Amino acid sequence: MLIDVRPMLKGEVREIALDYLTPAPEDFKDIHFTGDIRIKGAIVNHDGYQVLDAVAEVPFDTHCSRCWKEISRLFTLNIHKVLATRKSLQNQDEDNDDYLLIEDQKIDLDSPLLEAIVLEFPYTFVCKEDCKGLCTKCGKDLNEGDCDCPKKEIDPRLAILQKLLDK
Ligand SMILES: [Zn+2]
Ligand SMILES: [Zn+2]
Incomplete structure (x- = not known):
């Protein structure tokens, strides 16, 4: 989902609350996503620079890596991004993951989020620590x-x- 940040850039609002669902990534390895990703948080304007802080949660099923019992879990990812225009990033690496690019006064959080989930996912799980x-x-x-x-x-x-x- 594209998030319109125009009201914030125009100074009309100081905060944009986020609470929405977006489709989970494709299943991978032994990970089966059982619902959408829920994103909850806010973009806040701090004296002219905009910071996004949110939590993404996605439910999934997998197997215990030791006893192979089926387990259902919730993967949680904290997201912290500074919004930036292409111009303001001129002297910096545009691929820098700390930034979220504003294009047409909108930001796309979903693609970097999916990437981060696949990257940060722990892959192996146990049903209990002492399994x-x-x-x-x-x-x-x-x-x-x-x-x-x-x-x-x-x-x-x-x-x-x-x-x-x-x-
Ligand atoms: Zn035996
Ligand atoms: Zn187990």
Whole structure:
């Protein structure tokens, strides 16, 4: 959604409140978005420079990386951007993520937001911090109790793999 900031640039309002929904990114990897992104916040004019502060929330389903149980979570991202015109950015890098470009007296928050979500997404989740995961031999969910597999030393190659999975 394009946000019209003309009233602020003209000095008519000091603050523009934001509260709207925008479509979630495409599903990726094992992440399935279950609703729209909700953006809540405000653009505030501070003595001639405009600052956007907002929180974006998007619900998703995924699997616990240890026991593969399905989990539903809410991803939250804080957004802090300074609004700038192309002219005011002349001497700076236009790709600087701290700035949001004003074009035709409007700003487009959604495209940088989608980018930021994909970038900041943690990718792996656990159902609970101390999830014991599945037995690598019989596949039993060890959260439900121990299995009868012999507890011998874990193959060092598997140990490395387990470490990577736990990250
Ligand atoms: Zn788990
Ligand atoms: Zn087992």
